[in-house]
Amino acid sequence: MVAFHASALDGVARNPALPTPLLLRLLAADGDGYRPPRDAVQRAGLPEPAVVAILTHPDPGVRIDFAMSARARPAQRARLADDPSPKVRTALAYGPEVYGARTRVAPLPDAVCVRLLDDPVPAVRTALLESPHVAPSFVAWMAAHHSAAARREAVRAWETLPPGERSALLADPDPQVRRAAALWQCRRDARLTAELLRDPDSAAAAARRGLLARADAERCVAARTHLAALAENPSLPAGLVERLAVDPDEAVRLAVSLRPELDDTRRTAIHSTVEGAAGSVGVRWVRDGLADPEVLRRAATSAHPLLRRAAALSPHLPPDLLRLLARAEDPQVDESLAVFHPDTPEEVLMRVHARLGRTFSAWMAETHPRFPREGLAARYADHPDGNFRRLAVRDPAATPALIERLSHDPVAGTRQAAAGDPRLPLHRLREALHVPELASSAGANPALPEPDMAAVLDRAGVPA
Structure with missing residues (x-):
């Protein structure tokens, strides 16, 4: 009989019925260059003997696979924090590569992150700071760290930091930390906004989010600097909003049409084209309010397609808004509902399946709780x-x-x-x-x- 195809081993490695003795055999070290299949290393629910076999495996590639496993418990992966290989510690610090919006990875314990942040190898420290899986508590803790790079990342927790730590970051000896802190504080400080507008590295962000004095806003409009960003600014004076609503730049008019204070009558009166612009124009007030019922209702019931698309990203849509968006007949709305909302109606899931097919549809059919x-x-x-x-x-x-x-x-x-x-x-x-x-x-x-x-x-x- 023809021998089993080599890929049969990969299948057995992820077989949910694989007995523990065979799993341990797959994970055993071997002096002849045998390497355990990644699917065996990254299985869910590994028994303790299997975890020990992986943690003590002489091949660092095996330990790297485990460090980046989305199925391993954080406490299990954390046991690699003192691994002798910097590459293993770097993989642990960054964490798993995750595909699919419904996949969540629990963060490493804060105490382990503290050790990794002080690792002697720069790549390990950088990987931790770039990781998407760090707990908010640890992000805030970094505000007083001796590393400027860590303090700069801590600014992401601005709204939860105590006043004293905010003040310290605003006066930080590192200019990049000061700028990052100022870009958060400028939302409530017009003087700080004016300073940031004079800095080419921060002007666009300050125009978008800072508290604007009218004179500064007038100067930006007159100089035509960062107008699309300025058009999103919540504090832009009403007269300038009206002026930008008829600006010759399509991107500027589109940004104005998405402002939260406008009603649908005013939005539709602004001449703009939305097709092809969804990826380049942010609806930040909706994205920031994906758990806010009032924000979701205003966006989902709007006639503006970009607002409906932004609302469809929320897993918190109440049933009536979910039904409303399911009838929008917008492929982008359908796809977002299918990816993000656990209660997406069957007819939407089937529409997405029919339109996209292949890999995305297979993933959706296998993972969505409502897929028929x-x-x-x-x-x-x-x-x-x-x-x-x-x-x-x-x-x-x-x-x-x-x-x-x-x-x-x-x-x-x-x-x-x-x-x-x-x-x-x-x-x-x-x-x-x-x-x-x-x-x-x-x-x-x-x-x-x-x-x-x-x-x-x-x-x-x-x-x-």
Whole structure:
């Protein structure tokens, strides 16, 4: 018989039914250059013996894989804080690479972050400061740190810092720290805003968010400096708002049309084009209020498509606004609801699935709690589009005969979904282990018997 395809080992490594003895065999060190599959290192719910095997593995690449595992508990990853390899500590400091808006990574304990922030290797310190997984409590703690880079990052916690620490950051000996602090404080300080407007490195941000004296705002308009940013400023005097509403620059008019104080009548009277501008124009007052019911209601019920799109990013939409946005017939709204909202209606999920297909749809179908399951086999098993035939595998009522038929589907994604389904007849499951594009899915199938898993390890040369 043809040997198992090499990718069968990757499947077995992530198989949820993998017995602990075989998992420990996968993770064992070997002097001949064998390296455990990443899927084994980054499995969820690793038993303590497996964690110890990883932490003590002589290959730093294995420990790096664990340091960047989104499935490992923070306390487990934290045990790498004193690893002898700077590359391992750097990976730990930054943390997992996360894909998907619904994936959250719990931060490392603050005490571990303190140690990493004082690591003798600069790359470790930089990785921690750039990490998206640091706890807010630690960000605030850095305000009094001896490192200027750490104090500059601490400014992100400005609203929670006590007055004394804010004052210290505003008078910090490092100019970049002072500038970062001033850009937060200028929201309530017109004098500070005026100073920042004279600094080329901070002028645009100050124009967007600072408290403006009328004379400073007039000068910016007259000089036509940072007008699109200025048009977003909440403190821009009403007369200047009206002047910028008819500015010859399309981006400026569009920014004015998104101001929070305008009603829909005024918004629609401003001539602007929204298509293609969603990525370049921020609706900050909506993004900052994604948990605020009043902000969400004003944005979701607006006639302005960019406001509706901004509201669709919120996982906190009440049911009536969710239903309203689901009827917007805007592909960008649909996609945001599908990604961010756990209660997105089935018809929206299916619209996104039909339009996007392939990788995004597969991820959504597998992870969204509201994506349908029942009835999919009857609806889609014979659909002309393989992306829809794949959905039939999700149906609890799909028969083993149907699953086997779909494992021979012309479309690889459909075949792979069927190969990973535990209802696949055992003879076809064993057969799939030898098929290159199916071996990984078959190896991950929880119905694969333990002797077959062991045979995959044997054929792959995994040390006994």
